[in-house]
Amino acid sequence: MYNTFDMKEIGHIKSDFSEKFGIPRQSGLVNELKAQIVFEDEFNDINAFKGLEGFSHIWLIWKFSKSVKEKWSPQVRPPRLGGNKYMGVFATRSPFRPNPIGLSCVKLEGIEKTKEQGVILHIAGADLLDGTPIFDVKPYIPYADSYPYALGGFTDETPRKTLSVVYKENCDNVLNEEKRLALTGVLSQDPRPAYQNDPERIYIMDFAQFEVKFSVRDDILTVVSVTQKENGEK
Numbered sequence: 001m002y003n004t005f006d007m008k009e010i011g012h013i014k015s016d017f018s019e020k021f022g023i024p025r026q027s028g029l030v031n032e033l034k035a036q037i038v039f040e041d042e043f044n045d046i047n048a049f050k051g052l053e054g055f056s057h058i059w060l061i062w063k064f065s066k067s068v069k070e071k072w073s074p075q076v077r078p079p080r081l082g083g084n085k086y087m088g089v090f091a092t093r094s095p096f097r098p099n100p101i102g103l104s105c106v107k108l109e110g111i112e113k114t115k116e117q118g119v120i121l122h123i124a125g126a127d128l129l130d131g132t133p134i135f136d137v138k139p140y141i142p143y144a145d146s147y148p149y150a151l152g153g154f155t156d157e158t159p160r161k162t163l164s165v166v167y168k169e170n171c172d173n174v175l176n177e178e179k180r181l182a183l184t185g186v187l188s189q190d191p192r193p194a195y196q197n198d199p200e201r202i203y204i205m206d207f208a209q210f211e212v213k214f215s216v217r218d219d220i221l222t223v224v225s226v227t228q229k230e231n232g233e234k
Contacts, residue, residue, distance in 0.1 A: 009063070009133040011039035016182065016208040017129050020066060022191045025079060026093070027060075027104035027127040030185035034109075034178065037121040037134055044118035049111055057140035058108045058123070063133040064100035072098045080158050082194040091153060104128065105140055162188045163221040171226050174210065183207055187214060187221050 015035040017023050024030050037060075052058070075086040076094040089097055110122040121137070165187045172180050192203060199217040202224060206212070213224040 007135050008042075009040065009135065010043040010137075011037050011134045013037050013060075013062070013126065013128045013130065013132045013134060015126055015128055015130045015132075016179075018206050020129060022186055022205040022207060022212075023129060024127045024186060024189050027106055028125045029127070029189055030182065031107060031125045032178075032181040032185040033125060034182065035106075035123050035126040035128065037123060037137070038117050039119055041118075046113050046119055049119060049121075052108070052137075052139060053111055055108060055139040055141075057105055058121075059136075059138040059140055059145075060102075060104045060106060060126075060128075060134055061136040061138070062102045062104065062128060063135060064095035064097075064102055065131070065133055066129055072096055078154070079194050080155055084195070087154065101135070102128075105145075161190070161219070163190050163216065163219055164188070165221050165223065167223045168225075171223060174226055174228050179208055179210075183210075183212065183226075187212075187223065190216070190221070192216060 013035055014037075016033065024033070073089055073094070073096040076089050076092055076096055077083045077085065078087055078092045078094070081087070093102070095102070104127055106126045107124040108121065109124050112120045112122060114120055165184045172183075175183065186207065191205060197216075199215065202213050202215055204211060204213050209229050211225075211227045211229060213226075215222050215224060
């Protein structure tokens, strides 16, 4: 028999991702990505954030709200290994865990007090779906949280590769500079499933209020079109 307890959702994130496809596989990979955290009424007290402005980065503890299975999986296939090799779930950051909880380290860019929504945390580098429930916020403490010589297990054996991103026929004109930089950063991480490598295939990704179509040949990702959705905003 095991113990259980309830966790309160203190807030949720507002990000540019309405679906999982395209979300960076780890936090901090695309610092151009901007997002906000808004809080539930019970926790929307500016006094709870006193002193947080002195930290450049924060930890977020959050819930995998869209990747929950009835049963957890003791072994999973990490995307980093091409989806072809099994690893123990506790050696990965897979969502298919006994408790669907995630951990992200993000840059804190500002704390704002607004009339409409109260306290808002402005962050960068998040790897979270829009609407993701947040359980807790903690400061990143460099002297305790940084281990420069730490071993990365199987991730050290598979160097991270990035793609060159090009836009066809100025199709990025509908994007403002902030969104263009963020989208370019996201695409450079190669959002495709690791087992897909068809240079003729056109992939479709939702980003902010845009539909993005792209293809990949060798190490070059070509954006074919960027279309603003109906009633969407830049």
